Amino acid sequence: xxxxxxxxxxxxxxxxxxxxxxxxxxxxxxxxxxxxxxxxxxxxxxxxxxxxxxxxxxxxxxxxxxxxxxxxxxxxxxxxxxxxxxxxxxxxxxxxxxxxxxxxxxxxxxxxxxxxxxxxxxxxxxxxxxxxxxxxxxxxxxxxxxxxxxxxxxxxxxxxxxxxxxxxxxxxxxxxxxxxxxxxxxxxxxxxxxxxxxxxxxxxxxxxxxxxxxxxxxxxxxxxxxxxxxxxxxx
Amino acid sequence: xxxxxxxxxxxxxxxxxxxxxxxxxxxxxxxxxxxxxxxxxxxxxxxxxxxxxxxxxxxxxxxxxxxxxxxxxxxxxxxxxxxxxxxxxxxxxxxxxxxxxxxxxxxxxxxxxxxxxxxxxxxxxxxxxxxxxxxxxxxxxxxxxxxxxxxxxxxxxxxxxxxxxxxxxxxxxxxxxxxxxxxxxxxxxxxxxxxxxxxxxxxxxxxxxxxxxxxxxxxxxxxxxxxxxxxxxxxxxxxxxxxxxxxxxxxxxxxxxxxxx
Numbered sequence: 319x320x321x322x323x324x325x326x327x328x329x330x331x332x333x334x335x336x337x338x339x340x341x342x343x344x345x346x347x348x349x350x351x352x353x354x355x356x357x358x359x360x361x362x363x364x365x366x367x368x369x370x371x372x373x374x375x376x377x378x379x380x381x382x383x384x385x386x387x388x389x390x391x392x393x394x395x396x397x398x399x400x401x402x403x404x405x406x407x408x409x410x411x412x413x414x415x416x417x418x419x420x421x422x423x424x425x426x427x428x429x430x431x432x433x434x435x436x437x438x439x440x441x442x443x444x445x446x447x448x449x450x451x452x453x454x455x456x457x458x459x460x461x462x463x464x465x466x467x468x469x470x471x472x473x474x475x476x477x478x479x480x481x482x483x484x485x486x487x488x489x490x491x492x493x494x495x496x497x498x499x500x501x502x503x504x505x506x507x508x509x510x511x512x513x514x515x516x517x518x519x520x521x522x523x524x525x526x527x528x529x530x531x532x533x534x535x536x537x538x539x540x541x542x543x544x545x546x547x548x549x550x551x552x553x
Numbered sequence: 554x555x556x557x558x559x560x561x562x563x564x565x566x567x568x569x570x571x572x573x574x575x576x577x578x579x580x581x582x583x584x585x586x587x588x589x590x591x592x593x594x595x596x597x598x599x600x601x602x603x604x605x606x607x608x609x610x611x612x613x614x615x616x617x618x619x620x621x622x623x624x625x626x627x628x629x630x631x632x633x634x635x636x637x638x639x640x641x642x643x644x645x646x647x648x649x650x651x652x653x654x655x656x657x658x659x660x661x662x663x664x665x666x667x668x669x670x671x672x673x674x675x676x677x678x679x680x681x682x683x684x685x686x687x688x689x690x691x692x693x694x695x696x697x698x699x700x701x702x703x704x705x706x707x708x709x710x711x712x713x714x715x716x717x718x719x720x721x722x723x724x725x726x727x728x729x730x731x732x733x734x735x736x737x738x739x740x741x742x743x744x745x746x747x748x749x750x751x752x753x754x755x756x757x758x759x760x761x762x763x764x765x766x767x768x769x770x771x772x773x774x775x776x777x778x779x780x781x782x783x784x785x786x787x788x789x790x791x792x793x794x795x796x797x798x799x800x801x802x803x804x805x806x807x808x809x810x811x812x813x814x
Contacts, residue, residue, distance in 0.1 A: 336800075338801075338802035381793050381797050381798065382797065382798040383790075383798050405790055406777075408791060409791060426773065427744035427745075427747065428744055428748040
């Protein structure tokens with residue numbers, strides 16, 4: 319295996335939701351989706367709302383299940399197929415290789431913003447003190463006022479929560495990053511910080527697959543766009 | 554974390570438990586690994602508490618077996634252990650946190666005594682050391698040290714539950730069973746308890762089998778999940794996968810019935 323091998327290879331991916339509570343109604347999402355992602359590359363999933371961009375991202379993360387096809391992720395010297403991996407293997411893959419920045423922060427009662435952000439580092443074995451210091455530095459870069467750091471983010475504004483979420487998603491090194499609209503609720507200044515952070519990840523060799531509705535951000539960070547409507551049409 | 558140890562700690566194979574003609578649980582197989590939190594969810598009567606009882610040897614299975622990796626690394630069939638050996642296991646290497654703290658605590662014994670009792674069971678004899686360790690654990694579960702001589706009858710529901718957790722964790726067990734540990738508590742009290750459990754489980758690297766009907770609790774605490782209905786496991790997977798993309802009709806019903814606050 320060489321460095322030029324893709325970090326992510328999706329092939330023949332198909333998914334239909336079956337809604338048992340609606341007389342088994344079938345909601346096709348994608349059919350026959352296929353693409354590759356290389357280290358250091360940022361690729362946007364494009365297409366209108368409802369085309370299946372988020373669902374595709376969630377399938378790659380293993381959050382949504384797959385009816386057919388493969389999702390090969392390079393994990394060190396191994397390759398893991400997310401579509402068929404044992405749950406424990408998938409948890410390990412998420413822990414060391416694949417990060418996900420969701421659109422919204424899932425708040426945990428009573429846990430302060432600084433600890434929310436530091437948690438992935440602590441999971442990696444970084445000492446609490448260093449993890450907290452790095453979390454603080456990242457939150458400062460994202461212009462989150464220091465007086466908020468110890469507070470649980472439940473009462474934060476949408477933009478503040480999103481910045482905590484981005485910091486949590488980017489703080490640890492993961493060779494593959496999935497990002498679902500990371501700048502949706504941010505002002506121009508903070509969008510620019512996120513663009514910088516994404517550029518840094520790319521320079522560190524991270525492969526990024528994301529949904530970027532903001533055209534300016536997309537043009538700044540993305541090397542190419544994959545049109546998801548192609549896959550939806552087939553579905 | 555989960556990664557280093559790939560040898561299962563507990564293995565259940567083909568477990569069934571009947572109460573006469575009534576089925577408690579049927580043909581359940583699962584494995585629990587060190588440091589892993591497994592949630593068992595389902596509605597009342599789905600067999601989840603029966604399963605917990607059989608896994609923890611409190612109930613004898615009608616069929617199937619449970620094996621456990623002892624501290625020396627060997628896998629033991631729990632049914633083959635003598636009563637004394639099993640009791641020692643339960644007092645030292647296992648914990649059991651019950652929904653009703655009155656069933657998991659000795660209500661007429663002081664808070665310090667409740668925690669110290671488990672230490673004495675593993676051979677601690679020095680009164681000063683036992684009291685110091687008990688104080689340390691009361692602090693960990695956020696109970697003020699000056700309550701050490703009070704008995705739990707004087708405690709609120711949330712405090713009793715935190716005391717029960719201290720009593721169970723003081724011997725550094727490797728596996729803890731929890732049966733609806735936050736059931737019946739006020740929401741704010743529940744949040745504090747969940748936060749505490751979450752922190753301690755990660756800090757101590759505990760394996761946990763937690764039975765709950767509360768999907769939010771399962772999402773917050775567990776890595777993997779099994780869904781039970783009519784005594785059977787009908788769906789399993791990573792917790793977020795089962796909750797966000799449930800496949801079985803019954804799981805879809807469970808997930809869609811939760812009110813989003």
